[in-house]
Amino acid sequence: MPLRSLLAIAAGLCLWLAQPGPQIWPLALVGVAGLAYATAGVDRLRDGFLLGVLTGLAAFVPTLKWSGIYVGPMPWLALSASQAVYVGFLGIALALLQRDGRVRVLLGAASWVAMEWARSTTPFGGFPWARLAFSQAESPLVHLASVAGAPGVTFVVAVIGGALALAAQRWQARRWGAGLVPVAAAGALVLVSIPWPTPTDGKPLTVAAIQGNVPAPGLDFNAERRAVLDNHAGLTRQVASDAAAGRGPSPDVVFWPENSSDIDPLRNPDAQQVITDAVRAAGVPTVVGAVLQEPAPNVSNTSLLYGPDGQLLDRYVKQHPVPFAEYIPYRSFFRMFTDKVDLVRNDFTAGTESTVFQIPTRSGTVPTAPVICFEVAYDSLVRQPVQDGAQLLLVPTNNATFGYSDESVQQLAISKLRAIETGRSVVHISTVGVSALIRPDGTVTQQSGLFTRDALVDDVTLRTEQTLATKVGRIPEVALSVFAALGMLVAWRSRRASRVPSRASRSARPGSDEKEADDRS
Structure with a gap:
């Protein structure tokens, strides 16, 4: 177990280094291989759980460090530990499936x-x-997201990692030729993904994504809410002025990020006037991220669609507010552990449905789906509006509360995968960065820095054809999970059956009852 534990920790560190920030993506394959190798031949399921937890902690503690930047270590470590528990259960599954000591590539990946x-x-x-x-x-493997979405990419990564672990086992047994077989199969998966088609053709639309910046990073980013609003309004007017003077392209639509107006414009005439003046100066539809003081006493995180004349046309309410950040479940219970829960004074109310804005532009109506902030990480919240006809994805976000951490590039990486998965351009716009315009093949045409004032103005591609991943939805994820569950059921029954004869043989030997009692004690 000491050597297995060290290997499990090393595997977790590889998984961290593969994430955006360090972004050494091949290490994800090594990390999966390390956990598979560490759990192969483990007899006690609790040892498998321990190895999985060690991997999870080594991966999540550094990856999620941004969650404790301004609120202290307790939320960060609690979140990391909770996620590590899931990897612990994965360790149980791998120990059960690999009890005979041989790495199970497909079942492990599932x-x-x-x-x-x-x-x-x-x-x-x-x-x-x-x-x-x-x-x-x-990675070239990301192209496979168009086939089976994020779960499909995870499966392929885990298959390759398992294949590497199997190869290591065979080489350890000096079966050199047999070890080359899984390595060749893993290499073939990578090679197949490189030329995998990710179409980018379609009708162009000129967009302006406004990153107005905030006075200062941190939890108090909205202490000067009017300054944040003025930053975005002023930069919008500048883009309009540059376009009128021929110094830049003229946008068909303008996008503001999440929290660009934390002053409710539907209840505050001054805020409404600032937004209306900016929209009319741009002369095109504008989507504004706003916090609305409704339904009282709660609030709503929304994207508001304004027409070129400044009239409100539609709204989307964030469906998945972030627990412990936008609302506090069981507030009185968690207050016993930390008073940081009261930093969230008013809980955000969840929206009830996805929304596709029908944005009227000079070249026609553009169905656009807002997916606010962390919602981009949830498969169904991105897939559903595309199934409903969205031709463009908008990811308005606010990263001011995470400082100069890797959180912003981690989120941007998710948007890149979503572009390929759905075959849609993505406008990923933050108050402070990192913002980007992303093509349907995941490539970035423009990108901003952190805590800068910037406007991204360029053409994006509108597409109507749905990818296979969008059409099949959750089927690959469900099918692979069922496959894993069936494999574990068979392995569990085999494990129980193998122990019955063992107990019977011990009972048949003289003095076995006394020895078994001693072993138990």
Whole structure:
């Protein structure tokens, strides 16, 4: 166990280094291989759990460090530990499936998908951050997202990692030729993904994504809410002025980020006037991220669509507010552990449905789906509006509360995968960065820096054809999870059956009852 534990920790560190920030994506394959190798031949399931937890902690503690920048270590470590528990259950599955000592490549990979499904849905709606798939935004494997979505990319990454572990086992046994077989299969998967088609043709639309910046990073980014609003309004007017003077392209639509107006414009005439003046100066439809003081006493995180004349045309309310950030479940209970829960004074209310804005532009109506901030990490919240006809994805976000951490590039990597998965351009716009315009093949045409004032103005591609991943939806994830569950059921029954004869043989030997009693004590 000491050597297995060291290997499990090393595997977790590899998984961290594969995530955006360090972004050494091949290490995700090594990390999966390390956990598979460490759990092969483990007899006690609790040892498998321990190895999985060690891997999870080594991966999540550094990856999620941004969650404690301004609120202290307790929320950060609690979040990391909760996510590590899921990897612990994966360790149980791998120990059960690999009890005979041989790495199970396909069943192990399916177990990764099942674990990430559980982590993405429970508790409080789940936390699907730092999945294997999201580490592959710069990898050729990300192209496979158009086939089976993020779960499909996770499966392929885990298959390759398992194949490497199997090869290591065979080489350890000096079966050199046999070890080359899984390596060749893994290499073939990578080679196939490189030329995988990701179409980018379609009708162009000129967009302006406004990154107005905030007075200062941190939890008090909205202490000067009017300054934040004025930043975005002023930069919008500048883009309009540059276009009128021929110094820049003229946008068909303008996008503001989440929290660009934390002053409710529907209840505050001054804020409404600032937005209306900016929209009319641009002369095109504008989507504004606003916090509305409704339904009282709660609030709503919304994207508001304004017409060129400044009239409100439509709204979208964030469907998945972030627990412990936008609302506090069981507030009185968690207050016993930390008073930081009271930093969230008013809980955000969840929206009830996805929305596709029908944005009227000079070249026709553009169906556009807003997916606010962390919602981009949830498969169904991105897939549903595309199934409903969205031709463009808008990801308005606010990263001011995470400082100069890797959180912003981790989120941007998810948007890149979503572009390929859905075959849609993505306008990823933050108050402070990193913002980007992303093509349907995941490539970035423009990108901003952190805590800068910037406007991204360029053409994006509108597409109507749906990818296979969008059409099949959750089927691959469900099928792989069921496959893993069946494999574990068979392995469990085999494990129980193998122990019955063992107990019977011990009972048949003289003095076995006394020895068994001593062993138990």
